[in-house]
Amino acid sequence: MAGHDLALDGASVQEALDGLRQTWQQAAGTDPSYDVVSALMTAWSEATLGYLNQLSCEDPLTGLSSQAHLRSRLSEVYRLTGPGGVASHALVVFALAPGEASEDTGDHFTRAMRLARAGELSRTAFARDETVARLGIHRVGILTRRDEHLGRRVQVLRTLLDRLRDPGGEESPVRIWIEGLPTTDVGAGMLLDDLARG
Template sequence: MKIFAVRGRRLAAADPGVSGPQPTVERSGLPHRFEAVGEALTSGSDVIDVCAVVGQELARDGASVEETLAGLRDTWQCLTGADPSYDVVTALLTAWSETTLGYLNQLSCEDPLTGLSSQAHLRSRLAELYRLGGAGTDDGVGGFALVVFEMPSGDDPSDESGDHFTRAMRLARAGELARTAFARDETVARLGMHRVGVLTRRDEHLGRRVRVLRTLLGGAEPDTPVRVWIEGLPGTDAVAGMLLDELARG
């Protein structure tokens, strides 16, 4: 069963006189997308990184978790006669789940792990403002600002590789503090792994609210200061989209 349909995928009509290709096995004898894994296994290359790439590709194809695991096991059994190791399975499924979650986040207004607004929802809110007017209008983008804060990294358990749940819970707690400082109709959204963005009106109260937010976050993270800043919104919707992408990657 496919998780989501792939844009542009088409199924060829069957020729009554010709047997069609097997859906999960390629000419190499390995399941679809796992040819690179087979090459890494036989050449002694780093198979963990290859499995991560394959996990991403299978998620984009719409493969279910069952299909993904079955393909990995079939590949290992075919080439080694044994089952794959825990580290290999973890690399594959982590990449598959993150890619699938990213796709689902594009369809949802809410980030499922933190309860904050999704980046896609924040992007749509910005697009609405740009449609209302440019930088010279109070009702359009000119009357709003993006407050961004970044959780400290490097010495927190949530920074351990693969600890996505702990990191998400940390962002969720920080998001609740943001809603305390910005308690009106602001959009509080997750931006990447360590950042949260708040789309709020640019008025005479903005500076005070930012100071309150910095104080609240400082109390929650007493050992390391939390970066909080006001990000100016660019003049065009297209550049605003690039800004959000850049903030999410940081």
């Protein structure tokens, strides 16, 4: 927790390590153990990486928009249209099957590449000013206008995604749906959080 707080306060790695050493020597009379230093550095690096990822509009691994960028675009829709006007927009969501991937780093990369390919296909069906963003490990969200062509574009996307094959060459089942937007911007943030966890 201390590493996380230090990173958010802008402390460098050296400042965090120096502070840990001074505190540990005053409290215990020795240098901190490897486990303590490791815990501090892990918390510091995770907070720093999270901050950097939120600065970018793009997910660094897939090239899709980041969830933070999608959240910003949603807030813009609420700001420009007002609570009643959000009915003019929708969130198209699709979820790729998790597959048999383990927690190995290579599997994370394989999943990200499948998601990147799926996002690329979605830009074929949604080629206007839509925001196509990564939502968690297996999901993509597309902020789009709700018009008379939305159902047809979702069907085109479903057809494209049904052809997406996993590395073994078998069909990967894809769930796709249109999500209505909540009446408030806060509700939209909670919806995105729920979708990213699912």
